[in-house]
Amino acid sequence: MSSTASSTAAPMPLVARGARPLAGRVRVPGDKSISHRALILGALSVGRTTVTGLLEGEDVLATGKAMSLLGATVARTGPGAWTVDGVGVGGFAAPPETLDFGNAGTGSRLVMGAVAGCPVTAMFDGDASLRRRPMRRILDPLVKMGATVLQAAEGDRLPIMLAGARDPLPIVYATPVPSAQVKSAVLLAGLSAPGETVVIESEATRDHTEKMLLHFGATVTVVPEGAHGRRITLKGQPELHGATVVVPADPSSAAFPLVAALLVPGSDIVLETVMTNPLRTGLITTLREMGAAIEEVDAREDGGEAMADLRVRFSELSGVEVPPERAPAMIDEYPVLAVAAAFARGTTVMRGLKELRVKESDRLAATADLLRVNGVTVTLDGDDMIVEGFGGKGRPPGGGTVATHMDHRIAMSALVMGLATETPVAVDDAAFIATSFPGFVETMRGLGADIG
Ligand SMILES: O=C(O)C1=C[C@@H](OP(=O)(O)O)[C@@H](O)[C@H](O)C1
Numbered sequence: 001m002s003s004t005a006s007s008t009a010a011p012m013p014l015v016a017r018g019a020r021p022l023a024g025r026v027r028v029p030g031d032k033s034i035s036h037r038a039l040i041l042g043a044l045s046v047g048r049t050t051v052t053g054l055l056e057g058e059d060v061l062a063t064g065k066a067m068s069l070l071g072a073t074v075a076r077t078g079p080g081a082w083t084v085d086g087v088g089v090g091g092f093a094a095p096p097e098t099l100d101f102g103n104a105g106t107g108s109r110l111v112m113g114a115v116a117g118c119p120v121t122a123m124f125d126g127d128a129s130l131r132r133r134p135m136r137r138i139l140d141p142l143v144k145m146g147a148t149v150l151q152a153a154e155g156d157r158l159p160i161m162l163a164g165a166r167d168p169l170p171i172v173y174a175t176p177v178p179s180a181q182v183k184s185a186v187l188l189a190g191l192s193a194p195g196e197t198v199v200i201e202s203e204a205t206r207d208h209t210e211k212m213l214l215h216f217g218a219t220v221t222v223v224p225e226g227a228h229g230r231r232i233t234l235k236g237q238p239e240l241h242g243a244t245v246v247v248p249a250d251p252s253s254a255a256f257p258l259v260a261a262l263l264v265p266g267s268d269i270v271l272e273t274v275m276t277n278p279l280r281t282g283l284i285t286t287l288r289e290m291g292a293a294i295e296e297v298d299a300r301e302d303g304g305e306a307m308a309d310l311r312v313r314f315s316e317l318s319g320v321e322v323p324p325e326r327a328p329a330m331i332d333e334y335p336v337l338a339v340a341a342a343f344a345r346g347t348t349v350m351r352g353l354k355e356l357r358v359k360e361s362d363r364l365a366a367t368a369d370l371l372r373v374n375g376v377t378v379t380l381d382g383d384d385m386i387v388e389g390f391g392g393k394g395r396p397p398g399g400g401t402v403a404t405h406m407d408h409r410i411a412m413s414a415l416v417m418g419l420a421t422e423t424p425v426a427v428d429d430a431a432f433i434a435t436s437f438p439g440f441v442e443t444m445r446g447l448g449a450d451i452g
């Protein structure tokens with residue numbers, strides 16, 4: 001259960017071939033964002049938190065391990081069922097070893113926030129991909145709140161040794177990039193600060209931290225800010241109480257079978273209990289604009305989060321222009337949207353994708369290469385990506401081997417593409433899929449896909 005299993009294991013090449021129609025019902029694994037937050041807030045609460053449907057992917061397991069190293073008691077009681085006995089706000093103990101987050105940006109950044117509000121020192125590290133990712137965006141506000149960076153690699157990157165604040169200060173912080181991870185790190189540090197910690201974002205990002213803080217007993221208010229933004233105010237030093245968290249299926253994982261069903265002729269599938277929080281459904285909005293048949297069945301709510309079963313049928317898609325303000329609601333879905341665009345009639349323009357450059361890989365470059373190596377014309381113009389679709393003229397040729405660059409979403413997007421291209425698509429390494437979607441290949445095979 002090492003968090004860095006993917007980075008140390010031998011590469012795992014895979015090939016996806018033209019499939020017969022996809023059919024059946026599946027529930028993809030639990031939401032990654034909610035799973036990380038359930039473990040962290042459980043660890044910062046008094047009493048027991050019970051989680052069901054937790055994503056047992058490597059990213060989340062690394063956060064679980066970090067919570068036990070910081071003093072919480074984290075136990076698995078069954079498949080996806082976990083308990084966390086917390087230490088209370090500000091109660092983390094100095095960890096006896098490095099906190100290794102493997103491939104996970106969310107885990108490392110949110111836990112830096114939580115540690116920044118406690119009087120302990122911790123060493124944070126990750127795999128080669130995570131060591132390349134920017135951490136200054138997190139450290140800047142945390143230092144303002146009283147934390148100290150004792151050690152960091154060049155460019156403020158991991159490995160980083162962070163000393164939490166003895167007397168954390170509340171701040172008013174306008175996030176310089178649209179990032180739920182930055183927002184969440186500030187709010188988690190703000191739990192230990194007296195008074196009000198305020199985060200202002202000019203574009204609303206996923207709000208799971210705010211919702212879950214309320215669920216665990218904190219006082220949080222959210223008001224609109226400008227045309228697309230929000231102002232979030234947290235009252236510091238609450239007593240958080242252990243809670244029950246039911247994790248819905250991850251819309252970012254559902255995106256892969258969903259796009260596969262749209263592209264493989266004759267497909268008709270149902271994705272069960274997918275979270276439909278509007279700050280996560282930019283892909284569904286976009287695909288519907290492109291002509292996708294995606295039907296929400298049995299829409300419901302649990303623990304403040306909306307969810308529904310999604311019936312998805314093969315659809316002839318048309319190119320669209322995706323506005324930049326939609327990016328935060330579908331930030332992890334652009335690689336698979338670009339694959340869908342390659343099958344659509346006409347051109348798809350995706351604007352404002354700067355943040356894709358600092359994910360597990362440079363996803364703008366990796367997505368463009370994924371398509372080009374399979375015969376699709378792609379233009380990168382600054383932060384915009386333009387894809388010329390094959391719709392009305394046949395299908396993209398395929399036949400390429402995609403370099404996945406330690407990036408699970410590039411690997412899954414390429415395999416989805418291969419289910420509908422003229423010739424198979426290969427990936428150099430599918431091992432990183434286990435960070436967010438354990439059982440991806442089996443799930444897709446269960447729907448009829450030919451991946452092996
Ligand atoms: O807060 C979260 O759970 C996440 C926020 C996003 O990152 P950014 O905050 O860097 O945009 C997203 O890409 C990541 O997969 C999960």
Ligand SMILES: C=C(OP(=O)(O)O)C(=O)O
Nearest residue numbers: 103104105106107332359
């Ligand atoms: C960007 C992602 O995750 P993280 O930032 O947690 O590594 C992702 O899952 O696509």
